[in-house]
Amino acid sequence: MHSNATTHQQPIGSGYGADTTSDEIMAGQDLTGTVAVVTGGYSGLGWVTTKHLAAAGAQVFVPARRPDEARRALAEFGDRVVVLDADLADLDSVQRCAMDLSTRIDRVDYLFATAGVMATPLRRVGRGWESQFAINHLGHYALTAQLWPLLVRGRARVVVYSSAGHHHSDIRWDDLHFERGYDKWVAYGQAKTANVLFAVHLDRVGSASGVRAFSLHPGAILTPLQRHLGAGEMVDLGWIDESGNAIDPTFKNTGQGAATGLWAATSAKLADIGGVYLEDCEVAAVAGPDTQMHNGAGVMPYAIDPDEAARLWTISAELTGVAAE
Secondary structure, eight states: OOTTSOTTOSOOOOSOOTTOOHHHHHTTOOOTTOEEEETTTTSHHHHHHHHHHHHTTOEEEEEESSHHHHHHHHGGGGGGEEEEEOOTTOHHHHHHHHHHHHHHOSOOSEEEEOOOOOSOOOOEETTTEEHHHIIIIIHHHHHHHHTHHHHHHHTOEEEEEOOGGGGGOOOOTTOTTOTTOOOHHHHHHHHHHHHHHHHHHHHHHHGGGTOEEEEEEOOOOOSGGGGGSOHHHHHHTTSBOTTSOBOOTTOOOHHHHTHHHHHHHHOGGGTTOOSOEEESSSBOOBOOTTOOOOTTOOBOGGGGOHHHHHHHHHHHHHHHTOOOO
């Protein structure tokens, strides 16, 4: 383990576990008067997150790449949920969304970086960026940086969806955008490592202003995130059977999958330990050098190294032209 990695990265005895549901986490929560922003909050775990926040009284804004589809998916929540047009692959779109939000609200209490893509074919966006890194990380970095004054005013908690997939790859500092050959799983791993490092440094720069950040592995769940994987590939991975049914006993349902993010946003036990990676509604352990990737495998030391996190932050600011603070 890197000697300067965050010292809080160890279980705290939360009392919860892999089977904990979002209903359990949100029971009795009153978020009346608070404001939440949930990227991708109209499908999969994002939809479950939006549902619970709205039910607890929060005003929820959902930046969406497919706003019409999002409005249909969220119609039952009425004016408690507002859909905004935002494509994380397009920095101009992200900026317009942030400006739109700034005219509607004066603070953000909860920001969920939930939207993402996984194991996609090679695609270049923005200024030639590899799309998984751009969408999963750079788009969220730019949105967060542009909402910075609102986050500070709300003393916000920022919840960044990563994955155990971060075990696939550290940051490829010498070839961030896969100019020298592409592997969709390595690209996904790099993007998910970037999510963890982003939360580490965001917490470092934000904690003095009351902004705390967390990253997490929600568990393995069959959601629209798998849209780019063929059924045969998921059968080969041991995720589903030939009929399309989940067969991996460690898989969660969406209520269990959304639980860790909602716990990150609302738990009093996390008030003083931001910048950590969570799984199963608990602070994860640090993975050992021989740890195999699986649910509950913990966080790789390279993903929580504060020097690496600072380096990624600087590069993200340079690539996007957006600086926080």
